[in-house]
Every structure is written in structure tokens, then in C-alpha cells.
Amino acid sequence: MSARLARNIAGIAVVLLMGIAGAYVETRPIPVSQMDTVTYNETRFVALKRALPTHGVVGYISDLDLSNDEGTAAWYLAQYSLAPLQVYFLPNRTPGTTSPIFDVAVGNFQNSNLAAALAARNGFVVERDFGAGAMLLSRVKQP
């Protein structure tokens, strides 16, 4: 066997081994939950979406902290579910800017017991609770 042929065979062996290793990794069974996070959130927000304006900007209040992925994902998923409405995180976190005034806000709570207090801190009251932490909040009417 010539050296060239041996190298060719080695090259083909490298290709096939990589194919086999890749196929092994790719086709390993993966546990699938009954409902993925996105679909679950879409379901949570269906009823709330009907009670909101069809477009424009509304506030967003949550007990989940934006400093971790869980809180950020909850905000982005609410936005994804409620599009083409835009949801604006309250309180405003951008330095040097002020929040627009919203009459309506979306409440997205992991612990629903915190909803009333957090809403009040931002000048809102819970108008309707749609369950699973999804709530419609409205601005407190000034006397």
C-alpha cells in the first residue's frame, strides 16, 4: 500500500469517525417536557391579551428581577406573547430618562401575593387577575 493511499484511507476514517460521533451526540434522546416555556407563557397571556389595547405601549410590572435570566426571560416572553403591543418595564431603569405615563400595565408575577404592593409602588392597582400570575393593572385614579 502506498503512503498516499494510506493517508487517503486515514482521511476517510477521520471523516467517517466524525460522522459517527456527531450522529451519536445528535440523536441521543432528550427529555421533552409536556409544554415548553414559550408555549406555556403564550397560554398564560391569552386572556390578558384580549383585555389590553391591540397596539401601542403599556407598562410592565413584575416581581422577577431583571438582574437574572429568569426575570429577563419573563419580560421578553411577555413581550413575545403580547406583540404587536409593546411592554415597557417599570420602574424605568435607564439612567437619565423618565418613564412615560401609562394608564394600563401588564402584571407578570411569580408570587401573586406581591402583586398589589408592587403595583401600588408604581401607582397602579390590580384591576383583574387572569390567574397564573398574569394580571391587568390600571393606574390609580387621582381624587
Next chain:
Amino acid sequence: MIPIALYEVCLPLPIGFLLVRALAPRIGMVLAACLGLGIGIGAVSCAYFISLFTGLPSVVLESALVLGILLFMWRAAPQSPQRVAAKPFTRLELGLGLAFVVFLGCGIRGWMLQWRVAPHGFWDAWAIWNLRARFLTTDYWRDGLSPVLYWSHPDYPLLLSGFVARMWRFTGGWDPGVSAVTSFLFTFGTVCLLVASLTLLKSRAYGFAAGIILLGTPYFITYGTAQLADIPLSFFILSTLALLALQDRFGPESSGLAVLAGLTAALAAWTKNEGLMLVAAVVLVRAIVLFRAGGKRMVIGQGRFFVLGMAPVLLLIAFFKHFAPPNPHIGTQSAATLLAMVTDKSRYAEVNQAFVKHFFSFGNLSVGVFLILAVWLACAGLDVKKNRAAAHTALGTLAAMLAGYYVVYLISPFGVAWLVATSLDRVLLQLWPAVIFTAFLCARVPVEAWPEPGPSPAARPDDAEAAPSLPATTATLS
């Protein structure tokens, strides 16, 4: 109603295929279909964006495009290329072909398994690409580019979101299956494009082997289900380099291939901002390669066709960028801040370390796939005699893009560690199919080392010589 809906949904495929056949009738049906898939998706995405602005139904624009292409084909009336009988498969080609089919099946199976876990795609799919697509299906599509959604990168170009929005509008609703199918088409379209282009440029055996290496990269399949723009971008980078290599192979009269290469480069820029890096890199490198080959005359002679292909889509991108918010990497920092970053040695150290680490671990196998490819190349040996210009173009473009990415990491306003952790593997993924293509383009064809059955194997021409498989007499491309 069903035939009309079917016509609307399927229109991208004939648009892309006809455009490729009109401009490059010599490249064969399989490669034309692969290229046509991405080009068709890109074309209808552009048409959809224009339709949002003008109010014209996109299907009217797209139908006009089909008629225009058909008219061009009829006016050009190329001689139908002489058919050359396909060479029979050699034992090596047959074996690798069968292995490729098996691994393709495994890749599709792996794709299905991973898609079931995340039918809406990965984080960026629902936070950026599909979110934007949802806005683009409504009358309030401009709100999707609003600064309120700053975190969803409203400056990102719209090929993927625009195409998904178009399909959602025609199919009704926001079915996640639409964006998943789009992801699937780009993933396996990239594999087929790699196989078909290398089959034409080198040999069937090398086409199949390259396809197996790409399919054997678990990271590629995983991100094939992600519904992000990285795989579509990798498709257009590969298309551009493959088309330029084919142009070099078929000769300067094949200007249609240069037009298509320009178009795919611009579609890369319409896919992701990184695509603009491809445009800059390939224009620069190609100009140098052409200048070295034939001076200024060749740069102008061939470069104009490339520019012609790029121009319409680049104009559209310029129009989009005119009102989209600025990119946080480059549009928001002062010159002093940038200067401080490029003179900060610790940032260089951090970026260097990240590049080295990801280079050795990329691919989600125990061994980095770049290393595996390097071992394969060492086994095969180098031979760029027949593809010198194409190899220089591909290598130079990839090197320039990597250098560009390096600079972006260096001057990013975000922390280097965070940015690298969340993006460097995806950036390498964008280049990976083109890297495989370039390695195989530069490799020595093994065929003469393989004894074949049948009469007089020595009489069979070398695969690389016969690769174009179409006669040079049909110069219908100019």
C-alpha cells in the same frame, strides 16, 4: 383559494431557482436548486419589506419578479448546454455517498429530536427574530423597530424575520412550525449546497465527505433548530465563496456567477449585521486577487458584475438602516472610548484567550471540529493548482472576517467575557461551512490512488478535471 395560497407559499422556490438558472445555466440542477432556495427566500423577504412600505401586495412584486426573470431567460435565449453523460460512481464515491445519506438521516433525526424540545426556537429566536416577524405581520410593523424594544436589536436586518412574517401572513396565524421549517431548509440546504458545490469543483467523493463533516458537527444541527439567523448567514457566506470559485473555474465569461455571488453577499448583509463584514471582506480580497491576476482591467471587468448583483439589496439595506436605531457596537460610542478600548492590553488578552479556547472546543464534540478538519487536511494533502484564485479568495475572505469579528469583540461596549460566552461559538458557526468548503477546495483529490473496477481506470479523467461536467463551448453566461 387553496391553489392561490399554495402559489403564494411556494413562490420563493421558483424565484430563486429561475434566477440562478437564468444567470448561471451551466452549474447543474442540484446546485441551482440549493442556491435558489436561499436566494428565493432572500428575494421574497426583500419584496415583503418593500411591500410594507409601498402598500403593494408582496405577491404582486414577487410575480412581477418571476415574469421579469422568465422574460430575461427568453430574451437571452441561451443555447441549451450540451448534456454530458454523468460518470458512473466509483466505489469510493458510492461508499461515501451511502454514508452521507445515512448521516443525513441521522442529522434530520437529531434535528427533529431537538426541535421538539424548543418548538419556538432558542432565546434569541423569540426575543429577536420571531418577535420582529410578529410585528411585521401586522399593520403596526413599524412598532417592531421602536426604541422601546431596544433590547431586541431593532437595527438587525430583516431577511429572516421578513420571510417568516411573509409566510405567516399567507398561512394565517403565528404557527411556530413556519419558522422551524425555515430553519430546517437553511440547515439542510447548507449541507446540500456544500456537497453540490464541491462535487462540481473537486469530486463527488469530496462533496460527500465535506457533507459528512458538516453533518457530524452537533453544534450545527443544534443551532439548525434554533430559528436564529446564524445558519442562514452561513448559507450565504458559503454561497458567495462557492459562486466565486465556480466563476474562477468556468472563466471570466461566466459573469452571471459573479452577479449571483454579489447578490448572495448582499443577502448575507440583509440576514445579519455580520453579513456587512462579509461584503467588506469579499470586496477587498476579491479586488486584490483579481488585481494580482490581471491588473486594474480585470478588477473593473469582473468586479462590476459582482457590484451589480449586490447593489439592489445593499440599497434596500441602506434604506432600512436609515430609520432603524443605531447598532450599540458601533453607533453609540465616542472616538475617545473606542481609542481607549483598542489601546487596552487586557482586552486583547481576554479576546485572544477566548478565541483560542473556543477554537479548540467548538462543535460540541469531545475534540474541537477545527482540529479534526486540520487532521483530515493533513491526511489529504494540499493542492491548489486548479483553484488558486478561488482558494485565495476564500482564505482571504475568511481571515478578514475573523479579523473583523476580533475587532468587534475588542471595541464592544458590553463586557468581553459576557459577549464571548454568548456569541463566539455562533460566530464560528457562521464561518464553519465556508471553512470546510475552503479546506476541501485546497485539498488534493484522492481519486487516482483508488483502484477502480471496469475497463481502463487510467482512461478516466481526473475528477477535478472533469468536475465542471459541462462543456466550455456553451459560453452563455456573459
